[in-house]
Amino acid sequence: MDKEKININVWRNFAQLIRSQGKNIVFLFIIMIGVGVLDSVFPLFSKYVIDNFIAKNTLHGLDKFILIFLSIILIQGINVxxxxxLAGKIETNISYDIRKMGFEKLQLLPLSYYDKKAVGWLMARMTSDINRISETISWGLVDFSWGIAMMLAIVIAMFNLNVKLALIALTVVPPLAITSAYFQKKILKAQREVRKINSKITAAYNEDISGAKTTKVLVREDINLEEFSLITEDMLKASIRATIISSxxxxxxxxxxSIGTALVLNAGGKNVIMGSISYGTLVAFISYTMQFFEPIRQLAIIFAEVQSAQASAERVFSLLDEKPSITDRRDVVVKYGDLFNPIKENWPEIKGEIEFRNVSFAYENGKEVLKDFNLKVKPGETIALVGETGSGKSTIVNLLCRFYESTSGKILIDGIDYKDMPxxxxxxxxxxxxxTPHLFSGTIKENIKYGNLNATEEDIIRASKLANCHEFIMEMEKGYDSPVGEGGSLLSTGQKQLISFARALIRQPKILVLDEATSSIDTETEKMIQDAIEKIxxxxxxxxxxxxxxxxRNANRILVIKDGKIIEEGDHETLIDRKGYYYNLYVNQFIKEKSMEMLG
Known part of the structure; x- marks a missing residue:
């Protein structure tokens, strides 16, 4: 599709949003038609005053005229x-609806989507772009309906007053239409570029703020500033270009x-001198030609804003229209429900038997990670996955959790293909x-309860004791009501990890995944976590x-993974006795840790 053309799909989505506010939109249209029609009446009042009071030098009937005039002003005030x-209500409702749909879509999209999209890109869609859309729809409808109503009323009034002068006044409309068509393409292209760069700025802000510590450590402040300056310079140039075109x-x-007004003044002035029209009619026509181009000016502004809104809408609706790569079949949803409407009474209870049967997986870039992978796990069995970075360990558990789906083969839970379940x-x-556990802003209690919103105080304490975090929580000033800070910034890494254990435990899960849960903590905390792991x-x-x-060491089975394949399998003692890959890995790590302890 030509990037300079109107995106029909975007306008279909716009229409759906407008339909969702049906009653409010209808009432707004009616009121704005009333406002436009009443605005067109005021030049007729001027004509009446000039022709009946000033030209005739009389005040007869003035009191009745004033009463009618004030009544019109009062009605117009109520309309405004x-x-x-109504416009404020429509704007708020549309923002609410789009944000709700956007947030719901983000809950449904799989992890693979977040692998491809930066947080800043998503934040820009959900904030500034949505604001632009809701403002354009609500206030654009106000100006559009008022402008159309007023222009039609003025045209009718002008033709009733004098056909010839009306035709003269409207001679500038064709060149105006040609100009609008030309600028439509230019404005839309410029606004698309502005929105695109705005997303980059939002992403840069997000990365620099979240990576502030890394920036300080690597002394990258000047480099970051230089890189950000390049983006803002592009934004400045694009914004100036868009502003110049709109301006x-x-x-x-x-x-x-003004040309239309001048033409009417010239022809109308001659007619007044010739006596073919009254002076009041000429004044009314001058007012009408000036008024006629005011709504056109407003429509021109709307037109420019709509181009910008379309650029925003294309990005927002691309998110809303995104098709999840992992979906539940229709028959599965009917029987078992979905994420937002689960039918739990139909769910079979999970005992914990898991089987990977000839499972293969490749990422979208075509890189194959697993090929014909097979594994059987008994209920209650603990499986440890060991191997180099990129060997396929995380892929295995991500497939098990259905964060991704295999390209071929089956994954069975208690003998059920998990694609046959939601x-x-x-x-x-x-x-x-x-x-690296993620804690949400709030208290320790709220973060643990996040795993099970129906959990009681006793449940929270029981999970915390199992996770070995109850003691340090009680030593804090506010205990379980202590704030964790943004992302858990007020806690140590080990404390965050133990709280995340409690959060996982309070769910009473049948399947548990620990993804390198002890790799970033000290030895003492590791022992606490090890004790917690054995219990949970x-x-x-x-x-x-x-x-x-x-x-x-206490895992039932240890799987050594290399290039997506199991190259060694057994318990700790068996693999040590075998003196293969695992043995070498274990010995090297043991020597390294002992060396660090001696140096410490």
Whole structure:
């Protein structure tokens, strides 16, 4: 599609948003038609005053005229109040609807989508772009309906007053239409570029703020500033270009309007001298020609804003129209529900038997990570995954959790192909502890309860004791009501990790995944976490991606993964006796840790 053309799909989505506000839109249209018609009446009042009071030098009937005039002003005042309320309501409702749809879509999209999209890109869609759309729809409708109503009323009034002068006044409309068509392409192209660069700026802000510590450590402040300056310079140039194009369009409209007024004044003045029209009629026509181009000027502004809004809408609706790469079949949703409407009474209880049957997986770039991978896990068994970075460990657990889906083969849970169940079935029975745990702003209690919103105070304390974090929580000034700070910034890495254990435990998961959960903590905290792991793994099917091999000595089975294949398998003692890959890995790590302890 030509980038300079109107995007029909975007306008279909616009129409759907407008339909969602049906009653408010209808009332707004009616009120704005009333405002436009009443605005067109005032030059007729001027004509009446000139022809009946000034020209005749009399005040007879003035009191009745004043009463009618004040009544019209009062009605217009009420109309203005109503359209301000309605337009504000429409703007707020549309923003709410789009943000709700956007947030719902973000919940449904799989992790692979977030691999491709920067946080700043998504934030720009959900904030500034949505604001632009809602403002344009609400206030654009105000100006559009008022402008069209007023222009039609003025045209009718002018033709009723004098056909010849009306035709003269409208001679500037064709060149105005040609000018509008030309500027439409230019404005849309410029606004698209502005929105594109704005996304880059938002992304840069997000990365620099979230990576502030890394910036300080690497002394990159001047480099970051230079890189950001280049983006803002592009934004400055693009914004100036867009502003110049829009600024050229509106003065052209004003010039054409002034030409129309001059033509009417010239022809009308001659007619007044000749006595073919009254002086009041000429004054009314001059007022009408000036008024006629005011709504055109407003429509020109709307036109420019719509081009900008379309550029924003294309980005927002591209998010809303994104098709999730992982979806539940229709028959599955009917029987078992979905993420937002689960039918839990139909769900089979998970015991924890897992089987990978000839599973292959490749990322979108075509790189194959797993090929014909097979694995059987008994209920309650603890499986440790060991291997180099990029060997396929995380891919295995991500497929198990259905964050991604295999390109071929099957994954069975208790003998059921998990594609025959909704995604939420596995997620509801899953506990997942990340290498770098994410805590939400709020209290410790709120973060633990995030795993199960129905949990009681006793449940929270029980999970915390199992995770070995109850003691340090109680030592804090406010205990469980202590704030964690943004991202858990008020806690140590080990404390955050233990709280994330408690959050996973409170879900009472049937399947537990620990993704290098001890790789970034000190030895003392590791022992606390190791004790917690031993308690929480009991009776649960568990997968541990291990960085520190000391944490997996008690695993039922250790799988050594290389290039997506299992090259060694067995418990700790068996693999040590075999003196293969795992043995070398363990010995090297043991020597390294002992060396660090001696140096410490």
């Amino acid at each position: 109040f109503l359209f301000l309320v 050229l369009y509106i003065p052209i409209v004003l010039v054409l309007g 995604q939420v079935w596995i997620h509801e029975n899953l506990g997942y502890v990340l290498q 793994l009991e009776g649960k099917t568990s997968f541990i991606i291990a960085h520190r091999l000391s944490t997996i």
